[in-house]
Amino acid sequence: xxxxxxxRMAAKKDLDPIVAxxxxxxxxxxxxxxxxxxxxxxxxxxxxxxSDPNNELIVACCEAEVIGVMQxxxxxxxxxxxxxxxxIEGVRTSSSVRGQGVGTRMIExxxxxSRERGCSLVQLTTDKQRPEALRFYQKLGFSATHEGMKxxx
Amino acid sequence: xxxxxxxRMAAKKDLDPIVAxxxxxxxxxxxxxxxxxxxxxxxxxxxxxxSDPNNELIVACCEAEVIGVMQxxxxxxxxxxxxxxxxIEGVRTSSSVRGQGVGTRMIExxxxxSRERGCSLVQLTTDKQRPEALRFYQKLGFSATHEGMKxxx
Numbered sequence: 537x538x539x540x541x542x543x544r545m546a547a548k549k550d551l552d553p554i555v556a557x558x559x560x561x562x563x564x565x566x567x568x569x570x571x572x573x574x575x576x577x578x579x580x581x582x583x584x585x586x587s588d589p590n591n592e593l594i595v596a597c598c599e600a601e602v603i604g605v606m607q608x609x610x611x612x613x614x615x616x617x618x619x620x621x622x623x624i625e626g627v628r629t630s631s632s633v634r635g636q637g638v639g640t641r642m643i644e645x646x647x648x649x650s651r652e653r654g655c656s657l658v659q660l661t662t663d664k665q666r667p668e669a670l671r672f673y674q675k676l677g678f679s680a681t682h683e684g685m686k687x688x689x
Numbered sequence: 690x691x692x693x694x695x696x697r698m699a700a701k702k703d704l705d706p707i708v709a710x711x712x713x714x715x716x717x718x719x720x721x722x723x724x725x726x727x728x729x730x731x732x733x734x735x736x737x738x739x740s741d742p743n744n745e746l747i748v749a750c751c752e753a754e755v756i757g758v759m760q761x762x763x764x765x766x767x768x769x770x771x772x773x774x775x776x777i778e779g780v781r782t783s784s785s786v787r788g789q790g791v792g793t794r795m796i797e798x799x800x801x802x803s804r805e806r807g808c809s810l811v812q813l814t815t816d817k818q819r820p821e822a823l824r825f826y827q828k829l830g831f832s833a834t835h836e837g838m839k840x841x842x
Contacts, residue, residue, distance in 0.1 A: 564768070568768070568769075578767060581772065584773075590741065609762075612744065614708065615711055615720075615778070617720070617722050617728060617731065618732075623776075625768070647842070657839055658842060660838050664833075664834055670838075676840075679839055680838050684814050684837035685835070686810055687800065
């Protein structure tokens with residue numbers, strides 16, 4: 537499985553399987569809305585991401601099938617003497633391939649891509665309700681040095 | 690002090706006092722380089738931020754003096770049925786005004802601006818070496834629901 541993975545920018549036609557993955561998740565099922573055709577808000581968000589050169593929606597594919605998704609955001613900051621950092625968000629894999637190393641390959645790909653974009657730091661936040669995700673990212677070299685704080689508007 | 694605060698987008702001429710604030714900080718002093726003229730990397734980062742409509746470098750001013758800085762990043766996501774979120778980063782106030790409520794006014798302003806930009810969530814990460822910052826953000830309504838993970842490249 538891991539050996540056959542390919543990565544590319546998501547296209548509009550990938551939205552259905554992407555949203556299916558976002559909704560097929562312990563936390564996602566309560567907040568996403570996977571009905572076909574998809575609610576128009578997903579299409580709007582896709583167009584905003586797709587037209588922003590500092591945002592990349594990436595899909596992992598096995599042959600033609602989309603089996604993973606993540607969003608990378610590249611941000612210039614003044615801190616650290618002026619530097620770019622990458623943020624990884626919305627990482628999901630298809631439940632049919634879990635435990636086969638697809639997530640690891642995705643994050644490794646994201647780290648390589650962040651280097652290619654000239655970033656000096658890669659960051660992400662992971663919900664404290666997902667202790668297995670914390671260990672997953674630690675194994676990949678991430679340190680939980682920060683509190684990730686959220687405020688819903 | 691709090692009553693006289695004004696907020697605006699940072700201009701190139703504000704870079705010297707901004708970097709002075711970034712460097713005058715327990716964690717920042719080890720990683721910033723405040724010499725005049727400033728290292729060119731700060732100017733490059735400023736131009737990248739300034740030319741990106743989804744990034745806003747905001748200064749808080751008391752009369753003509755810059756006494757606070759923060760960066761807001763607005764990002765479209767597919768998650769939460771397609772939504773925008775705001776990230777606050779690099780929040781600093783001048784040491785001459787600490788404890789006078791300037792930081793609180795800045796974050797309140799950032800929350801208002803995030804609403805204006807149509808965001809449904811405001812997020813930030815705060816270093817676990819700054820326990821007083823955690824309490825500060827909790828008082829403003831933020832919850833530490835996530836681990837903030839970083840990987841230096």
